[in-house]
Amino acid sequence: MPVWQRVYEELNDPNFVLICVAEDTGGEAVAGPIFDAAKPTYVQVVDEDHLISSVFNFVNVPSSAWIDEEGRIVRIDEGTYSKTHQFGEGDQAFLFGNDVYTPALKDWVKNGAASSHVQSAQIVARNIREHGINEMKADAAFRLGNLFRAHGEKAKAESYWAMARTLNPESINFFRQNLTLTEEGSGGETFRKLRVEYMEQGKDYYRPLDIKAS
Amino acid sequence: MTRAFGAFPELRHPFEVMPIHAAGQATVLYQGKKVTFTETGKGEGLLIKPSDLHSVNGFELKPEGVCCNDICIPLREGLLIEQGGKQWFDLVAFADLLGQPYVVDQASRVWSFAEVPAKRANMMVNAMAPDFEVKDRQGKVIRMADLKGKKALIVTWSSW
Incomplete structure (x- = not known):
């Protein structure tokens, strides 16, 4: 979560809203301290019932939706890492995340619809998982x-x-x-x-x- | 012993047993809301007072049908039921009409309703974000509509 706070501060755009949603049945007891340690100024939600994953048909965390000023989703359902991380140590270790997501996000916040990272409604709709x-x-x-x-x-x-x-x-x-x-x-x-x-x-x-x- | 990553076994069932509602009452879960009805009708469905409908899902009975914002669904047989001189609205029959899935624990009289599919249909066609409502950690309600005019990144994470 500190990584998202850093990105949010770097963007420093009053017309950009960052909402971080903890999908945690354990609630404040587990998600609260992690949020607090990041000293966040973005919007923080503890979502014990996983409502947001249900709204966007997500099946894993971290997942995200980019939503433009008109309420249209312009990217959705990607492993949303702000940088590359390592999980575990020694033989069990593996890397996850990437270093291209944050620059793409910043490009969109700056350039809006002109950003090359904005996807068409057709592509976005195709990327939304079925939720029958x-x-x-x-x-x-x-x-x-x-x-x-x-x-x-x-x-x-x-x-x-x-x-x-x-x-x-x-x-x-x-x-x-x-x-x-x-x-x-x-x-x-x-x-x-x-x-x-x-x-x-x-x-x-x-x-x-x-x-x-x- | 060192705690494993993302392990909170003490939180599995930390709560004391306490009733969800008083005897004879019924509870509905819908989109993060929990509504308990002190008075319900008898029968297989979930018969609530028509005036209670709005508190569950924003719909209300109007002369033209069961309405929410600009959507009106004409009344059908089986939605309104007369019992002992009182009128009841069958929430289960309404869910069936809307194709809204639910899971019920009959013994505890708790119905958990999923979202109304029609409310999500636009997203799959034109990528418009569906309406939603959640509370932030300070208790402030965040709605999709409040984000209009701004760009938003909604990102899920977890302690695990």
Whole structure:
């Protein structure tokens, strides 16, 4: 999150709004301190029910939408990293993120519709994932699970979270969110196995970023 | 023992058991809102007072139908139900009419409704961002409509 604060400060444009949304069932307890450490001046949302992922049909974090002054989406659903990061250490380490996203974002904020990074409505619509009856029902089940958790009803919470996962198996959000509430955590063996399975099946863990280094 | 990355097992079920609502009541989840009805009708669906409809999804009963902003859906059989001299609106029948998926826990009388598909249809055609409403950490409501006239980057992240 400090990286987004830096980008926001570098842009320093009153007509640009940055909204960072924490998809975290753990709520303020887990997302709050990370936000606070960044001393953010952008808009911060803790989204326990993953509402924003549902609005834009995202299945993973970080994902994003660029929205222009008229409310039109001009880029969507890309692994939204402001720079290259390393996850893990030694043999387990892998790099993720990139160094081309932030310059592209800055170009758009400066040049608007004239930016070469603005995509047509047709391309954007094509890049939005399908979110059919099952995926929508998965959202409803996930939220029901969260409500039961908040009311101490463990068995029901678990059962509706499992339903969400079954109805929307493409959602890495639901899968890893659940792992955060285990001893193993979201970056353990189960996650690594899923990531390998994804790649072996030729599926995008993130949709490839369609931005070339300038 | 060192805590694994993104591991918060103590947050899995940190809460005491407490009822979602009083006996005989019903609760609806919709787009981050939780609405509890103190009074409901009897039957298989979810029969609420017509005047409560607006608090759930912004729709209200008008002479021309069930309306929200400039959308009006003509009343159909099964939406309004008479019981013991009272009129009820069947929220489940309305969801079925709109093709709106939901998950219900009948034992607890909680209905969790997904978004109304028609509200998202434009996004898939002309890339217009759908309306949404979330609260920021200070409790301020952020709506899509409030972003008009500015460029916005909405980026999700997580502690995990």
